[in-house]
Amino acid sequence: MKKKLFTILLSVSLLFSLTGCAKEEPAKEPVKEVQTQENTETEETRTFTDSVGRTVTIPKELKKIAPSGPVAQLVLYTAAPDLLCGLAREFPETAKGYIDDSYYSLPVFGQFYGKNANLNMEALLAASPELVIDIGEPKENIGEELDSLSEQLGIPVVFIEATLPTMESAYTKLGELLGNTKECEELAEYCKELLEDTSKKAASIPEDEKKPFIWLPEMKA
Numbered sequence: 001m002k003k004k005l006f007t008i009l010l011s012v013s014l015l016f017s018l019t020g021c022a023k024e025e026p027a028k029e030p031v032k033e034v035q036t037q038e039n040t041e042t043e044e045t046r047t048f049t050d051s052v053g054r055t056v057t058i059p060k061e062l063k064k065i066a067p068s069g070p071v072a073q074l075v076l077y078t079a080a081p082d083l084l085c086g087l088a089r090e091f092p093e094t095a096k097g098y099i100d101d102s103y104y105s106l107p108v109f110g111q112f113y114g115k116n117a118n119l120n121m122e123a124l125l126a127a128s129p130e131l132v133i134d135i136g137e138p139k140e141n142i143g144e145e146l147d148s149l150s151e152q153l154g155i156p157v158v159f160i161e162a163t164l165p166t167m168e169s170a171y172t173k174l175g176e177l178l179g180n181t182k183e184c185e186e187l188a189e190y191c192k193e194l195l196e197d198t199s200k201k202a203a204s205i206p207e208d209e210k211k212p213f214i215w216l217p218e219m220k221a
Helices: 002-011 013-017 028-040 070-079 101-105 121-126 142-153 164-178 181-203
Strands: 045-049 055-059 065-067 131-136 157-161
Touching (some): 070 131, 070 164, 070 181, 121 142, 131 142, 157 164, 164 181
Parallel strands (some): 065 131, 131 157
Antiparallel strands (some): 045 055
16 A cells, blocks of 8 residues: 555656745734644643754644645655645545545645645635645745745644655654654655665666656646
8 A cells, every 4th residue: 555655656756846835815813823822732732843944833742734735745645644634636536546535525725835826725724734734845935935824824834855865754754743653664664665676777777778758748736
């Protein structure tokens, strides 16, 4: 099952290059609620330092998380599917058999970044996530952008750096964040072995026999 899920992840790896940020009006009331909770219930929170050095206060025990976009959604589905409270984008019908049917009924609130940025704040807030997780390549000024998004939403937002060559460390970092270290270390080890094997096989192919990558329309973000 893990191999099938990671194959899906590899098929959308080019989404790591998505850029841009959805612009929305601040959600003022939720900001007050989160600040009050952090100030009065510190025994229920902890701090986490994300991949760009931001120290973010999050619940000690996470029960509901939301992805920032399709890449985060797929990675989180492999690492902590039971914590997903909503989707950035509906899973495609072709993924049935790989994705449990129950995830097709989760609310969809859109994505933060890219040319298809379409975040619906009302839908995201209605899903009541305790944390929003962005996963992918670090974008310019990402720290400031995520701070702004967190303030608008009234929900902590963290960033985990992940590219195909760094998926091992990304899963390790996710294990630290989500508290499921054992499961994420298994995924990290699998990624390491898969990429090492792929690199060896690619290196064994003569240059004149290598095929160019073909960008399929259905792979576009």
